[in-house]
Amino acid sequence: MKKLSDFNRIKLLPMVTPIQSLTRLSDYLGGPQIYxxxxxxxxxxxxxxxxxxLEFHIGEAKARGANVIIATGALQSNLARVTAAVALSQGFGCELILKSKVRRYDDDYQYNGNVLLDKILDVRTYNVSSDADMLKTVRRLEDKLRDAGKKPYIIPFGASDALGSLGYVSCANEIADQMREMDLxxxxxxxxxxxxxxxxxxxxxxxxxxxxxxxxxxxxxxNDSVTADNTLELARDTLKLLDSRAKIGSSDVLVDDRCLGDGYGIPTRRMIETVRLVAEKEGLFLDPVYGGKAFAGLVSGIKMGKYRRNQKILYLxxxxxxxxxxxxxxxxxxxx
Ligand SMILES: Cc1ncc(COP(=O)(O)O)c(C=O)c1O
Structure with missing residues (x-):
């Protein structure tokens, strides 16, 4: 099996990310201990x-001699914003293709949040409509940059291919070490x-x-079946990239879509309540598109008795x- 050090990588996290116990919230919910x-x-x-x-993708871009990074996402993409910041700080150029995936046209959505940070970074952004063919749009930009003598590197959707997933293989190693250190x-x-x-x-x-x-x-x-299929395929591709003989079956992939609501980026009442709850009990902020909904799923799972009182849950x-x-x-x- 390959080691993570066999891959091109630049370190972007200077330390092991800490694990902390959410005692007040766990007591309030009366279920398992949440960390x-x-x-x-x-x-x-x-x-x-x-x-x-990005540790692996930007490492690969460097090894290939690229000098400009292309990233894609929704208008309020976290990946696009953080890719732009990392790319610039590593001496690359960066161009973003942002899709109007969520139908929100108010000033906060259009100009604040990640869009504001992209603006401050002053990277070139292309705003495309919800029905744009992203593959073609990316190819067109790639050709344009090559014609201008540049060497582009494309970050795949969500940075979610086997190479990007190595970042979370590394995180699994970290969690395993932390469990040993914490003796739990x-x-x-x-x-x-x-x-x-x-x-x-x-x-x-x-x-x-x-x-x-x-x-x-x-x-x-x-929905959960599409997500489970994607996750299984990607997990298997990741093991293949590592030359690992470990096996993953569909029963290993646990996905729940009950927190999704009406779709990506569309707020739900439970997301809003959960963002507030975690802030009030623990002083921690979840985001409205990902963490707020996922934690809402966890809270309702606890209320439905899906997680037992003596269990320990690590929320990422x-x-x-x-x-x-x-x-x-x-x-x-x-x-x-
Ligand atoms: C804040 C945040 N959380 C979670 C995710 C989901 O991660 P993944 O796309 O690897 O499923 C994303 C992806 O865009 C994100 O920006």
């Missing part, structure tokens, strides 16, 4: 889960699942280590807080 792993910490570009994936075993790792690379990387990482732990992804982009905080500023009006209505 969080702080992958939301702001090491660079407002941080978040995409940093771990988590029954579940719980997280949001969008383009599935984070979930797939954790799954592949724990399988490769032969650590038996359930990974539960709350899907915030697609994935960042995305700039998104809150794009969803200002949801948090003003109905508050004190």
């Amino acid at each position: 969080v792993k702080r992958d939301d910490l702001n090491f660079i570009g407002e941080g978040g889960n995409k940093l771990r994936k 075993r988590f029954d579940y790792v719980v997280l949001p699942n969008g383009s599935s690379g984070t979930h797939a990387g954790l799954l592949a990482g724990f399988k490769a280590l032969d650590v038996d732990i359930d990974i539960k992804g709350y899907s915030v982009l697609d 905080m994935t960042g995305g807080v700039p998104g809150l500023y794009a969803y200002r009006k949801e948090f003003y209505s109905g508050s004190h």
Whole structure:
């Protein structure tokens, strides 16, 4: 089996991200003990889960001699913002193709949050409509940059291919070490699942280590069957990239779409209540598109008795807080 050090990588996280216990929230919910792993910490570009994936993609871009990075996403994409920050800080140029995926046309969504940070970074952005063919749009930009004598490197959707998922193989190794140091075993790792690379990387990482732990992804982009299929395929591709002989079956992929609501980026009442609850009990902020919905799924799972009182749950905080500023009006209505 290959080691992570066999791949091109640049370090973007200067330390192991801490795990902390959410005692007040766990007591309030009266269910299992909840812990969080702080992958939301702001090491660079407002941080978040995409940093771990970018360690491998930007490492690969450097090895290939690229000088400009192309990233894609929704208008309020966290990946686009953090890719731009990392690319610039590593001496690359960066261009973003941002799709109008969520039908929100108010000023907060159009100009605040991640869009504001992209603007401050002053990278070139191309705004395209919801029905744009992203593959063609990316190819066109790539050709244009090559014609101008540049060497582009394209970050795949969500940075979620096998290479990007290695970032979460690394995180699985970290969690396994932390469990040993803390002398405890988590029954579940719980997280949001969008383009599935984070979930797939954790799954592949724990399988490769032969650590038996359930990974539960709350899907915030697609329904549970599409998300589970993507996650399984990607986890298998990741093991293949590692030359690992570990096996992953469909029963290993736990996905729940009950927190999705009407679709990606569309707020739900439970997301708003959960963002408020976690802030009030623990002083921690979840984002409205990923963490707010996934944690809402966890809270309702606890209320439905799906997680037992004596269990220990590790919730992966994935960042995305700039998104809150794009969803200002949801948090003003109905508050004190
Ligand atoms: C803040 C945040 N959390 C979670 C995710 C989901 O990660 P993945 O796309 O690997 O499923 C994303 C992806 O965009 C994100 O920005």
